[in-house]
Amino acid sequence: MPVRIANVTFDCENTLATARFWSAAFGRPLDPDPTEFFASIGLTEKDRDGTPSVFFILVPEKKTVKNRTHLDLDSGGDRETEIARLVGLGAKRGADHDEFGHSWTVMNDPEGNEFCIS
Structure with a gap:
């Protein structure tokens, strides 16, 4: 069986602000109990249609170059x-x-x- 995308993960300096932006952009609610360290969209949806979950994880370093x-x-x-x-x-x-x-x-x-x- 081939692989599929399960999650798209964003490293963040401000996890909640980034998660709230993408939640509004996608029109998908944040999962319950987001924290300053981790937030997600779609992880707890019961009947996912194959759309990946989106994770937001706090990291200590700032973004410095273009995304690959x-x-x-x-x-x-x-x-x-x-x-x-x-x-x-x-x-x-x-x-x-x-x-x-x-x-x-x-x-x-x-x-x-x-x-x-x-």
């Missing part, structure tokens, strides 16, 4: 509206790109983690 891996998010066809919503939640907008017939915008979550939205 990042999330690519689908806006559902209204990228500008979704970008505005995410900026309202605390994200920062980066550069717009249009290559190989695909358009996307690079963004940063409140901790500086890069993600893309198309």
